[in-house]
Amino acid sequence: TTFKEDFVDGEFVVRGIVNEEGKRDIQDMLEACFSKFNESSQIEKLLKNVVEIASFKKQITVYKIDGAEPLDFAILSSLMKSIGESAARMRQLKLAITWGHEKVAKELIFEKKDYKFRPDELNSLLMFSIINRRVGFIRLLLDYGADLKNFLTAPNLTKLYNILPKNSGAFKLLTRFDRAVSLRDVGELMERIMEGTFHSFLTQEKYNQDMREDDRFDNPYDLMMVYSALIDAPDMAKFFWENSRTPIATSLIAHKIFLFLDKMESKWARVDEEMTEKLETSAREFEKLACGLMTICYHNYDKPDWIQILIVPLKEWGGLNLFDLATIIEAKNFIAHAAYQSYLTDLWMGQLKPTIHAGRLFVSLIPPLPIFLSYNKLPMTKKDLARKILRGQEITTRARKRVHDDVEFAPTMQSNDKDDGDSVRNPDLKEKLYYFYTSPVIKFYLNSLTYLTFLLLYGYGLLVNDSSLVIDKHGSRLEWQDLYTIVFVLSTVPVEINQIRNGRTKSNIKKIIDHFTDTYNLMDFVAVCMFMVAFGLKASTPYSCSQALVDGAENTCRVGNSMNLNHFGNYHANRLLSAMCFSFYCFRFVQLFEINDQIGPKVFMLKKMSIDLFFFLFLLMVFTISYGVASQALLYPFRESNVATVAFELLGRSYLNVFGEIDLEGFDSHMETGHCRAWNTTDLDDRPAECDKENLLHTKVGRVNYYVAFALLCIYLLFVNIMLINLLIAIFSNTYENVETQSGIIYKTQRAEMILEFRERPPLPNPVSLLYFFFKTSKFVYRRYIKKINYEKDLQKMISSMPNRHSSMAYRSSLMEAECRAQFIRQNKTESGERMIAHTMNSDSTEFESHYHDLSAKIVRLENQITSANESIAKIADLLTQRVKGKIKADLPELKDPLKKSKPEVKWTARTPKAILAHLKPQSLQQLEQNQSQEVSHETIMHGNSMHSSSG
Numbered sequence: 001t002t003f004k005e006d007f008v009d010g011e012f013v014v015r016g017i018v019n020e021e022g023k024r025d026i027q028d029m030l031e032a033c034f035s036k037f038n039e040s041s042q043i044e045k046l047l048k049n050v051v052e053i054a055s056f057k058k059q060i061t062v063y064k065i066d067g068a069e070p071l072d073f074a075i076l077s078s079l080m081k082s083i084g085e086s087a088a089r090m091r092q093l094k095l096a097i098t099w100g101h102e103k104v105a106k107e108l109i110f111e112k113k114d115y116k117f118r119p120d121e122l123n124s125l126l127m128f129s130i131i132n133r134r135v136g137f138i139r140l141l142l143d144y145g146a147d148l149k150n151f152l153t154a155p156n157l158t159k160l161y162n163i164l165p166k167n168s169g170a171f172k173l174l175t176r177f178d179r180a181v182s183l184r185d186v187g188e189l190m191e192r193i194m195e196g197t198f199h200s201f202l203t204q205e206k207y208n209q210d211m212r213e214d215d216r217f218d219n220p221y222d223l224m225m226v227y228s229a230l231i232d233a234p235d236m237a238k239f240f241w242e243n244s245r246t247p248i249a250t251s252l253i254a255h256k257i258f259l260f261l262d263k264m265e266s267k268w269a270r271v272d273e274e275m276t277e278k279l280e281t282s283a284r285e286f287e288k289l290a291c292g293l294m295t296i297c298y299h300n301y302d303k304p305d306w307i308q309i310l311i312v313p314l315k316e317w318g319g320l321n322l323f324d325l326a327t328i329i330e331a332k333n334f335i336a337h338a339a340y341q342s343y344l345t346d347l348w349m350g351q352l353k354p355t356i357h358a359g360r361l362f363v364s365l366i367p368p369l370p371i372f373l374s375y376n377k378l379p380m381t382k383k384d385l386a387r388k389i390l391r392g393q394e395i396t397t398r399a400r401k402r403v404h405d406d407v408e409f410a411p412t413m414q415s416n417d418k419d420d421g422d423s424v425r426n427p428d429l430k431e432k433l434y435y436f437y438t439s440p441v442i443k444f445y446l447n448s449l450t451y452l453t454f455l456l457l458y459g460y461g462l463l464v465n466d467s468s469l470v471i472d473k474h475g476s477r478l479e480w481q482d483l484y485t486i487v488f489v490l491s492t493v494p495v496e497i498n499q500i501r502n503g504r505t506k507s508n509i510k511k512i513i514d515h516f517t518d519t520y521n522l523m524d525f526v527a528v529c530m531f532m533v534a535f536g537l538k539a540s541t542p543y544s545c546s547q548a549l550v551d552g553a554e555n556t557c558r559v560g561n562s563m564n565l566n567h568f569g570n571y572h573a574n575r576l577l578s579a580m581c582f583s584f585y586c587f588r589f590v591q592l593f594e595i596n597d598q599i600g601p602k603v604f605m606l607k608k609m610s611i612d613l614f615f616f617l618f619l620l621m622v623f624t625i626s627y628g629v630a631s632q633a634l635l636y637p638f639r640e641s642n643v644a645t646v647a648f649e650l651l652g653r654s655y656l657n658v659f660g661e662i663d664l665e666g667f668d669s670h671m672e673t674g675h676c677r678a679w680n681t682t683d684l685d686d687r688p689a690e691c692d693k694e695n696l697l698h699t700k701v702g703r704v705n706y707y708v709a710f711a712l713l714c715i716y717l718l719f720v721n722i723m724l725i726n727l728l729i730a731i732f733s734n735t736y737e738n739v740e741t742q743s744g745i746i747y748k749t750q751r752a753e754m755i756l757e758f759r760e761r762p763p764l765p766n767p768v769s770l771l772y773f774f775f776k777t778s779k780f781v782y783r784r785y786i787k788k789i790n791y792e793k794d795l796q797k798m799i800s801s802m803p804n805r806h807s808s809m810a811y812r813s814s815l816m817e818a819e820c821r822a823q824f825i826r827q828n829k830t831e832s833g834e835r836m837i838a839h840t841m842n843s844d845s846t847e848f849e850s851h852y853h854d855l856s857a858k859i860v861r862l863e864n865q866i867t868s869a870n871e872s873i874a875k876i877a878d879l880l881t882q883r884v885k886g887k888i889k890a891d892l893p894e895l896k897d898p899l900k901k902s903k904p905e906v907k908w909t910a911r912t913p914k915a916i917l918a919h920l921k922p923q924s925l926q927q928l929e930q931n932q933s934q935e936v937s938h939e940t941i942m943h944g945n946s947m948h949s950s951s952g
Contacts, residue, residue: 018051026050076104090121097129102136110144122146127156130224131163133231135239148243152223154207154215158183160227169261170230172268183207190226193260194253195514196505197328198318219316225250229257234282241289245814247821249314249325251290256329258283287333289824296820298339305816306339307346312813327756328504336748348755350439351376351427362445370436377424378431440758446765447758448592454488454766455589457481458582462575484767489531491767496524498773502760519607520591527584534577537570594750601743604750608739612731620658620724627716628654634709637701657713658720 018026030046053060063074076099096105117125126146129137142148161181164171173189174181187202206215217223221243228237237254244250262279297306313319323343326334334340345354352361353374364370427435436442461481499521503511515521593599628650656663739746762772 018054023047023051072099073101073104076101090125093125094128097125097132097134097137100132100134100136102134102140105137106140110140117145119145119147119150123151123156126151127159130160130236133233133236135235138236138239148220148224149216152217152220153213154183154217155213157217157223157227161186165231168231169264173230173264189230193257194328196507196510197324198320199506200318219245222246222250222316225254226257229254229282230261232258232261232279232282234258234285237282237286238289241286242821242825245818246314246316247817248290248293248309248322249317251286251293252322252325252329252331252334253317254286255283255290255331258286287331290331290334291337292824293817293820294334294337294339296823297816298337300820300823301816303342307343308809309813309816310339310343312809315810324504327752330749332745332749335752336745340752341748344752344755347759348440350441351378351435352439352441358441361441364436365442365445367433371429371432373432373436375427375432375435378427379424438763440755440761443758443761443763443765444592444595444754447761450488450765450767451589451592454485455582455585458485458585461485462578462582486535487767487770489528491770492524492528494773495762495766495769496521496528498762499757499760520588523584523588527581527588530577530581530584534574534581537574537577540570591754595754597747597751600747600750601739604746605736605739608735609732612735613728616724616728616731620720623716623720623724624651624654624658627657627712630712631709634705634712637705654716657717658725660721662713662717 027043027047030043030050034043034046059078061074061078063071076096092109093105096102096109122141122145126138126141126148129141158181161170161174161183164174164181170189174185183202184204184207187200187204187207190200190202191198221240222245225237225240225244228234228240241247241250241254258279262276262283265276265279294306294309297309301309310323311321313321314325317325320328323340326340349356353376356373360373364373437446458481461479496515500511500515503514505511505514516525590603594603631654632646632650653663762769764772
């Protein structure tokens with residue numbers, strides 16, 4: 001086909017002209033392919049169509065059936081070529097977006113640069129791409145002029161949430177009302193996902209109704225990431241994450257959203273394992289992103305810098321920082337990160353140097369030893385500055401400018417002790433004592449000692465000195481250990497209330513619910529209630545004194561009815577509740593072991609095994625009840641109705657059989673007891689006088705009941721003692737392996753919970769903490785109701801009026817995170833490329849091995865040929881030596897191994913060539929030339945072989 005340009009309708013059109021030879025070739029192919037058309041008119045019609053198509057060069061798309069490109073790619077390219085040059089660009093791009101081929105749109109539309117899209121057109125295409133989840137087109141549009149901040153107005157974001165996919169979790173969560181979804185609903189959903197720990201700016205009234213077109217957001221990529229995560233589009237969420245200003249926080253938020261959707265999937269009872277696995281994988285992927293970024297920041301920056309990344313408040317997420325977000329979200333892998341744990345260590349030690357040994361800290365519990373320890377330099381915080389101003393102290397201008405925004409930044413100064421004295425200072429003696437006893441590690445030591453003392457005295461009062469049994473004539477007498485236990489238990493109440501008050505959530509009801517979902521807090525509540533009831537019973541126990549006490553002969557008397565075993569009064573109820581309460585407090589002491597890296601995972605393992613055992617008991621109960629009812633019915637056919645006795649014998653005996661307590665003698669005694677009641681009414685002529693097992697087995701009823709009950713016992717022991725017990729062991733083994741593989745993460749998570757709990761504890765341990773709470777309450781009442789001032793409000797007002805450094809620190813942190821993200825993305829691309837190369841090498845390993853074996857065989861054959869050539873050359877050398885006579889023997893050079901690369905150094909005389917030529921016959925001369933040619937070819941072969949082996 002030849003082509004020429006024609007000027008048609010104001011533009012040049014390239015047309016093709018098919019020559020006669022080409023037409024004949026096309027006709028032959030048509031006849032071969034469409035042989036079913038017998039009529040020549042059909043072939044001529046097809047030929048005419050082909051020739052007409054060939055006349056339009058630019059519209060022709062050649063597709064190879066065995067090519068790499070898919071068929072829909074070629075069809076889409078052809079369709080886009082068929083549309084005119086000056087029309088329907090939007091239809092072209094929407095067609096490409098629908099089919100998902102951004103390569104076609106890039107090559108045929110954007111790279112031509114012959115048409116400039118308007119901003120509204122780009123926004124329309126961006127909206128269409130986001131709805132269809134086309135990440136490649138979103139990236140392409142943003143590269144070629146689209147602006148996400150200009151696109152993401154409040155109405156557009158509202159529109160996106162009103163056209164959610166019906167199979168997404170966000171559709172079920174946001175379409176609960178018979179009205180359109182507003183951004184306020186989205187903000188409330190985010191607060192629900194974050195468990196009420198922060199206040200979303202989307203809950204403002206202006207985002208509820210009547211939004212303006214120019215309402216735009218400062219963080220469009222963060223909002224689009226949240227949208228992508230809610231509709232379960234992890235690829236699109238990852239793209240927006242790559243451009244977020246706070247990538248670590250954004251990835252943690254995405255992790256929480258995917259976990260929440262997974263939780264709601266199970267709540268909606270939608271058994272979709274594929275969806276559950278997809279959500280869990282997405283959650284793990286975004287948590288991995290957060291950990292990867294934090295790792296790069298941890299290695300690239302100094303400690304004050306990456307701690308600043310952790311604790312700088314984030315305006316986009318309600319003022320929370322990364323440390324708070326990870327704690328709230330319970331991102332275990334991020335909590336186990338070295339940076340998070342390092343900052344936890346700083347919080348654990350407070351202002352004490354982390355290098356101080358634990359033994360030295362324990363010895364320094366007694367004042368004034370704490371003043372001899374090493375402390376960090378203290379930064380000047382806004383709160384310190386505000387306090388000094390309120391007290392009338394003078395503050396220099398330099399100190400005002402260099403104050404820190406929050407006391408949270410104090411641990412960052414420990415590695416920056418070289419700062420000048422205007423912003424940091426050494427603590428004085430009073431501050432050393434204060435910071436020593438307010439550090440979480442010292443709180444932990446003091447609370448452990450006082451708690452252990454409480455357990456010892458409580459147990460001593462129960463076992464040895466029961467003061468409720470001994471009463472003098474003046475009333476009930478309480479020993480000092482009883483006073484300590486009572487005050488200790490009462491002091492735990494304000495501590496629990498303080499923990500509820502310091503909860504993470506904003507709602508008070510949610511704080512109470514979250515507090516009692518913890519097992520240890522629930523045990524505290526139950527133990528305190530039981531102790532109060534026991535103490536009330538103890539106080540109301542009646543007593544009576546003998547006449548001897550009244551006369552003064554004795555100094556004690558017994559509690560009334562305490563020795564009467566048939567009367568279960570207040571005394572015995574008090575002892576029962578006190579014993580159970582002591583057990584609860586002992587179990588509560590286990591929490592203090594979680595701070596240890598060896599015992600902590602074991603405690604977690606016990607919790608998991610307790611859950612496994614709880615569900616196993618339901619399975620065991622089926623076998624126990626089935627055997628117990630059947631055996632009791634056979635052994636006691638004439639039992640009177642006594643519910644308590646029946647229940648105890650039914651469950652107790654069957655349960656003890658599980659642990660090997662078979663008791664065959666008791667089995668026979670139950671047989672006799674259950675059947676002898678009917679012995680006297682039996683119509684037996686030769687009835688023996690004694691009713692025992694041997695005589696009962698001679699009766700039909702006794703014989704059948706005994707052997708059937710014994711058979712049931714054997715079957716029960718077979719299933720329970722062998723099958724169920726081994727099943728329980730296997731379950732425990734599986735739990736142990738799962739926990740052991742994650743023991744490091746579990747320990748670090750428990751350590752974080754413990755440190756954060758003791759960070760909020762009062763500086764004085766129980767029971768002395770009552771004095772602390774009394775002082776704080778009195779101080780609050782005096783300032784609020786007597787002096788009529790709100791000190792905390794005035795303090796916060798003065799702090800807010802000071803210059804804020806959070807914005808500059810947040811900007812610097814975002815720059816550091818952006819740099820770490822760029823490096824992280826580069827590393828991932830390199831690793832993915834290496835994995836692809838490794839995969840390619842593994843897939844081609846079989847072909848490579850076969851090719852290697854073929855080359856090895858060829859090399860062996862070449863070596864054999866070289867050996868034969870060496871032998872031939874040696875024979876030729878011997879023949880030449882024999883031919884040459886002794887008179888030219890001195891003139892002839894010595895022939896060496898031709899395989900040696902170094903050529904022999906030969907000293908030829910002037911007559912040597914003529915002498916050789918004169919004495920050699922023509923046949924010998926020809927053999928010598930052949931020998932030289934073989935030597936050259938042999939050296940060539942050896943040289944090529946050595947090069948091949950070197951390259952191999």
